[in-house]
Amino acid sequence: xxxxxxxxxxILMLFFLGILGMLYNRKNILLMLMSIELxxxxxxxxxxxxxxxxxxxxxxxxxxxxxxxxxxxxAIGLAILVxxxxxxxxxxxxxxxxxxx
Amino acid sequence: MYLSIILLPLISSIFSxxxxxxxxxxxxxxxxxxxxxxxxxxSWVIFFEVxxxxxxxxxxxxxxxxxxxxxVAWSFLFDSxxxxxxxxxxxxxFLVHLYATCYMEQDPHKPRFLTFLNLFTFFMxxxxxxxxxxxxxxxxxxxxxxxxxLISFWFTRLDxxxxxxxxxxxxxxxxxxxxxxxxxxxxTFQSLDYEIVFSLVPSFLESSIYICGFNWxxxxxxxxxxxxxxxxxxxxxxxxxxxxxxxxxPTPVSALLHAATxxxxxxxxxxxxxxxxxxxxxxxxxxxxxxxxxAIYAASAGCFQYDLKRVIAFSTTSQLGYMIFSSGxxxxxxxxxxxxxHAFFKALLFLSAGSVxxxxxxxxxxxxxxxxxxxxPFTYSVMLTGSLALVxxxxxxxxxxKDFILELTALTRFTISNKLQIxxxxxxxxxxxxxxxxxxxxxxFLTFLNxxNIPRPLIYSVHEAPILMLIPLIILAFGSIFLGxxxxxxxxxxxxxxxxxxxxxxxxxxxxxxxxELPLSTKFTPFFFTxxxxxxxxxxxxxxxxxxxxxxxxVVGKKISFILNKRWFWDKINNELIIYxxxxxxxxxxxxxxxxxxxxxxxxxxxxxxxxxxAHKAICIQTGxxxxxxxxxxVSVFFLISFNHIIxxxxxxxxxxxxxxxxxxxx
Numbered sequence: 001x002x003x004x005x006x007x008x009x010x011i012l013m014l015f016f017l018g019i020l021g022m023l024y025n026r027k028n029i030l031l032m033l034m035s036i037e038l039x040x041x042x043x044x045x046x047x048x049x050x051x052x053x054x055x056x057x058x059x060x061x062x063x064x065x066x067x068x069x070x071x072x073x074x075a076i077g078l079a080i081l082v083x084x085x086x087x088x089x090x091x092x093x094x095x096x097x098x099x100x101x
Numbered sequence: 102m103y104l105s106i107i108l109l110p111l112i113s114s115i116f117s118x119x120x121x122x123x124x125x126x127x128x129x130x131x132x133x134x135x136x137x138x139x140x141x142x143x144s145w146v147i148f149f150e151v152x153x154x155x156x157x158x159x160x161x162x163x164x165x166x167x168x169x170x171x172x173v174a175w176s177f178l179f180d181s182x183x184x185x186x187x188x189x190x191x192x193x194x195f196l197v198h199l200y201a202t203c204y205m206e207q208d209p210h211k212p213r214f215l216t217f218l219n220l221f222t223f224f225m226x227x228x229x230x231x232x233x234x235x236x237x238x239x240x241x242x243x244x245x246x247x248x249x250x251l252i253s254f255w256f257t258r259l260d261x262x263x264x265x266x267x268x269x270x271x272x273x274x275x276x277x278x279x280x281x282x283x284x285x286x287x288x289t290f291q292s293l294d295y296e297i298v299f300s301l302v303p304s305f306l307e308s309s310i311y312i313c314g315f316n317w318x319x320x321x322x323x324x325x326x327x328x329x330x331x332x333x334x335x336x337x338x339x340x341x342x343x344x345x346x347x348x349x350x351p352t353p354v355s356a357l358l359h360a361a362t363x364x365x366x367x368x369x370x371x372x373x374x375x376x377x378x379x380x381x382x383x384x385x386x387x388x389x390x391x392x393x394x395x396a397i398y399a400a401s402a403g404c405f406q407y408d409l410k411r412v413i414a415f416s417t418t419s420q421l422g423y424m425i426f427s428s429g430x431x432x433x434x435x436x437x438x439x440x441x442x443h444a445f446f447k448a449l450l451f452l453s454a455g456s457v458x459x460x461x462x463x464x465x466x467x468x469x470x471x472x473x474x475x476x477x478p479f480t481y482s483v484m485l486t487g488s489l490a491l492v493x494x495x496x497x498x499x500x501x502x503k504d505f506i507l508e509l510t511a512l513t514r515f516t517i518s519n520k521l522q523i524x525x526x527x528x529x530x531x532x533x534x535x536x537x538x539x540x541x542x543x544x545x546f547l548t549f550l551n552x553x554n555i556p557r558p559l560i561y562s563v564h565e566a567p568i569l570m571l572i573p574l575i576i577l578a579f580g581s582i583f584l585g586x587x588x589x590x591x592x593x594x595x596x597x598x599x600x601x602x603x604x605x606x607x608x609x610x611x612x613x614x615x616x617x618e619l620p621l622s623t624k625f626t627p628f629f630f631t632x633x634x635x636x637x638x639x640x641x642x643x644x645x646x647x648x649x650x651x652x653x654x655x656v657v658g659k660k661i662s663f664i665l666n667k668r669w670f671w672d673k674i675n676n677e678l679i680i681y682x683x684x685x686x687x688x689x690x691x692x693x694x695x696x697x698x699x700x701x702x703x704x705x706x707x708x709x710x711x712x713x714x715x716a717h718k719a720i721c722i723q724t725g726x727x728x729x730x731x732x733x734x735x736v737s738v739f740f741l742i743s744f745n746h747i748i749x750x751x752x753x754x755x756x757x758x759x760x761x762x763x764x765x766x767x768x
Contacts, residue, residue, distance in 0.1 A: 016762070022731050032727075093727050101723025 007049050014042035029084070029091045033077045040070040103160055103179060106143040106187065107226045109136040114219035121212025130202040133215040137195040137222060144187040152184040155601060159232060166235075170291050178232030178295065180603040182372055185437055185592075186229040186365070189444045193361035194222045196573035200452050201353040203569035204459060214254060218357065221247035225362040229369060234283050234293040237370075241279065241334070244363050245272045251358070252350040264346035271343040275333015279370075282326035285310065289319050299376040299605070306380060324381035327374055328388050335367025335421045338395040342672055344418055348410045352455030355410060359417040360448035365440050368421065371428040372437050376605035378428070385429050386519055392426025393529040395419070398669065400536035404543070405666040409457065409465050412544050413450050416491060419533055420447070420503075426526055427506045430513050431610040434600055438592035439502035442585050446490035446498055449577035453484040456566040456574065457548060462559055467544065472553030476563045479571060481549045483578045488545055490581040492538040492631050501585035504627045505593060505616070507531055511623050512612050534627045538634025546642035736763065 021035030044063045051059025085091050113136035117129040124132070150156055162175040179187075198218060205211045224247055228240025246269075253265030283293065289305060290298045302320065309316040331337070336344035344364065348355055358364065371378060371388070378385060396419045403415030420443050427436040457473065457480055458465055474481045490497040493504050510527045514520055555563065565571075591599050595614045641649035652658050664670065701707065722733070739759035 019735060019762075023728055023735075026728060096727055097725030100725035101720040 002053070004053070011042050011046045011049065014045065015039060018042060026094045027092050029081050029093055032093060033074060033081070036077070037070065037074060040066060040073075044070075102143050102146065103158055103177065106140045106147065106191065107177070107223070107230060109140050110219045110223035110226065112136065114216050114223060117212045117219065118216040121216065124212070126206075126211045129212040129215050133219055134195070134198050134202060136219070137191060137198050140191040140222070140226075141195045144184070144191040147179060148184045148188055151179050152181050152599060155598075157181075157601070157603075171287065171293075173233055173235045173293060175236060176232045177230045179230060181600050182369070182437065182603045183229050185441060186369055187226070189365070189441055190222065190225050190229065190361050193444055193448045193577075194218070194225075194357060196448065196576055197353045197357045197361070197452070200356075200455070200570050200573045201351070203567055204353055204455060205351060210254070214251075214351070217247055217250045217254065218353070221251060221357060221362060225366070228366055232295055234286065234295070234298075237373075238279065238283065241330070241366060241370075242276065244366060245269060245276065245334075248272075248347065248354075248358055248363050251354040252347050254350055254354065258349070261349040264343070264349040268343040268347050271340050272333045275330045275340055275367075278326045278329025278333065282323050282330060285319075285323045285326065289323065295373070299374075302377050302380060318381070318383075320377060320381040321384045324374070324378045324384040325387070327370060327378065328384060328391075331367030331370050331425070332391070333367070334370070335364050335425060336395075336418050337367070337391055337422065337425055338398055339391075341395065341399070341418055342675060345411055345414045345668070348408070348414055352410065352451060352458060355414070356448045356451035356455070359414060359451060360444045364417060364421055365444065368424045368428065368436055368440050371425065372433045372604060375428075375431075375433045379431050379433075379605060379607050379610070385431060386522060387429070389426040389429030389526050390522060392422045392424070392429055393526040394422070395425065396422030396533040397529045397536070398422075400533035400540070402665055402668040403540040404536055405662045406540075407467050407666075409454050409467050409470075409544065409548065410451070412467075412540055413447070413454055416450075416537060416541065417443075417447055419537060420491070422533070423503060423506055423530065426530065427509070430510060430523075430526075431606055432506065432509050433604045433606060435502065435506055435509060435593050437604075438588070439499075439506060441588070441592070442490070442498035442502045442581075445577055445580035445584055446487045449483060449487040449574065449581050450491065452570070452574055452577065453480050453487060456480045456570055457484075459566055459570070460563050461555065462562065464555075464559070467547040469554050469556070470548045471551040471555065472549070473555075473563070474549040476560075477549075477565055479565055480574070481545075483574045484549070485545060486578045486581055488541040490585075492541050492634065493534065493627060494631065495628060496586060498581045498583075498585035501589045502593075503534070504624070507534070507627050508616050508619055508624060509612055511626075512616055512619060513610075531626055531630055535630040535634040535637075538631040539638050542635050542638035543642065546638055551642055739763075 018035045018037075018039035018041075021038065022032050025031045025035065044066050047059045047063040047066065051057065051063070081091060088095070113133050116132050117124075121129050147158075151158055158177075158179040160177040160179075162177070164172070164174045166173040198215070201214065201218060202211075205214050208214065221244060224240045224243025226240070227243060228237055231237040231240060249265045249269040252268055253261045255261050286298055287293055289308070289310070290301050292298060292301075305319050308319045310319050310322055311317075312322070333340045336342075344359070347358055350358070378388070399415045399418035399422060403412050403419065406412045406415060420439070424436045424439050424443070427433075427439065457470070457477065460477060460480075461470060461473075464470065486497070490499045493499040507527065507530050510523065510530060514523045514527070553560070591597060593613060595617070653662055667673070722729075736759075739762065743759055
């Protein structure tokens with residue numbers, strides 16, 4: 001028996017966990033990237049669940065595309081992280097404040 | 102000729118004003134004097150044509166305003182009242198011009214002075230010859246302007262500038278009253294022409310105007326506001342403070358201002374509006390009372406002044422009080438008669454005072470004069486003539502008009518029902534005769550007859566004025582002596598038809614014939630008071646001066662003379678109660694709180710400050726911290742979503758979720 005509310009709650013919890021992970025994280029860009037992965041995972045899960053729930057294949061196609069984009073994004077993100085670390089010698093988020101309003 | 106009498110002063114004024122620097126003192130003097138002389142000659146001719154032969158003249162020049170019912174034209178009306186005013190204005194103005202050319206000989210700005218004098222005469226002529234109220238108002242404001250320019254003629258002196266501003270502003274209070282009167286006249290009569298307004302007056306006897314929740318009698322209201330204008334211009338009690346300060350101008354200006362032109366305009370207005378005011382019984386009584394109060398006030402304040410010109414200025418105010426109260430008792434022709442006589446002897450007094458000041462090296466304080474009879478016998482004789490005419494010595498000019506005013510006032514007790522007020526007015530007037538005699542002769546004693554107080558170096562240079570200054574004095578002295586006797590029958594003779602339709606007096610108020618039947622004691626009362634005043638001056642200065650001085654030095658005497666010298670503290674009270682509060686209000690409320698406060702805060706200053714404040718706050722949001730950016734992104738995403746749902750009126754739980762999320766974030 002598939003309970004809609006249970007699944008949606010799980011997806012939302014995952015999503016909010018990702019967001020909170022980004023917000024409460026001050027020290028580490030790596031954790032931020034991981035949180036973004038978690039967000040994308042929650043979205044993917046959403047796609048897949050609703051593709052099954054509405055019996056529509058488009059959701060699964062989108063899930064695969066998001067998977068691809070997520071892979072590319074994390075690769076570029078990690079590359080930037082590495083470059084940044086080489087220059088600054090740190091990956092603390094709170095120290096990236098050179099540009100202020 | 103009728104038009105040239107008006108235009109000649111203007112042309113001459115423009116000539117001296119714009120060409121004065123090319124034509125010099127002599128050129129402008131000749132042009133100014135000759136143009137006014139021509140005016141004087143023309144005014145006599147007009148007097149013969151209009152006044153004696155009774156051919157009133159109405160000249161239409163051109164339309165001025167035309168809008169709906171409102172139609173005003175440039176047009177001139179020459180009737181008996183105008184003619185009398187013309188003679189007074191142009192002749193005395195000519196004599197003053199002649200005097201001024203000599204008196205102002207040393208002044209580098211003489212062309213400017215003559216320009217302003219001509220301008221003054223021009224505006225006064227416009228005032229008296231106009232045939233509608235609007236054109237009269239042009240002259241009315243014009244003489245105010247010209248008096249401002251003339252009083253502040255020596256513009257480097259602070260006193261002159263201050264008193265000129267005072268003259269203009271205090272006059273403007275009265276002018277506001279006149280403006281309101283004109284509005285009401287147009288509202289009521291739908292016209293501002295004399296002929297239309299005055300012919301319609303009897304049909305508005307019972308009508309009323311609705312102002313401020315009350316129904317006011319139309320004619321009373323209009324007359325009251327007209328009188329308010331006259332109060333300002335003729336310096337009656339309440340707005341009288343400017344006239345004495347107007348002494349700061351050169352002496353010929355004072356002569357012109359006090360004798361022939363400026364202050365007579367108020368009396369002229371009342372006389373001109375006689376067909377209207379004569380029906381307004383309540384206001385007429387008020388006019389009479391205020392005039393009588395002015396007479397006694399100015400006469401008492403003049404008693405302890407030490408400035409030569411100031412004493413004469415107070416006598417002007419006092420005499421104007423007589424004119425106004427005789428107008429209030431509907432004795433318009435007597436009022437005009439007194440105006441004419443007064444113009445002559447007051448011009449004489451002022452010009453001879455100018456001669457004294459001129460010879461004493463511009464010293465105006467009477468305490469520093471004395472004994473001048475030895476050095477200036479001619480000036481003394483003309484000044485004695487003027488003073489005797491002023492106090493109403495028998496068979497001089499003032500006697501015929503002033504005593505007659507008092508006789509008629511005594512008589513009016515039997516014709517007007519308000520017996521008590523008329524009695525009051527009569528005794529005020531009579532007592533101010535006494536004071537007038539006292540201060541006039543006090544002036545003569547202090548200046549000419551007492552032992553001298555002139556400093557030794559100065560006394561060698563005291564000299565009689567040059568002949569050009571003496572000629573006007575001679576002519577005016579002859580006028581002061583003979584004018585009353587010769588023109589008595591013309592002005593106020595029983596059954597004179599000189600006035601025609603120009604003055605309207607209610608038949609039941611016409612009491613000139615009955616005046617012949619008054620008991621001899623009433624007729625002699627003013628003369629008795631005059632003699633009393635003269636003898637008091639004689640006693641206090643010659644016979645028992647030690648004794649009188651002792652009385653004056655007691656506590657009460659000191660206080661009384663101090664209060665009178667300070668003009669009853671009227672200026673002080675004015676300043677404390679009216680001027681300072683208004684000035685403070687103007688500064689604190691209008692300027693600081695409203696202009697610089699509310700309007701600026703609501704307006705440009707406040708808006709720019711708010712915008713820049715908010716911009717600073719918006720800038721502070723962008724801290725540079727990545728986390729904060731993410732937070733704002735998420736919050737705005739939730740905000741947009743929930744906003745969308747609020748618009749769509751469907752409350753989705755996403756809003757609740759976002760609320761919960763925000764709570765989590767901020768705790």
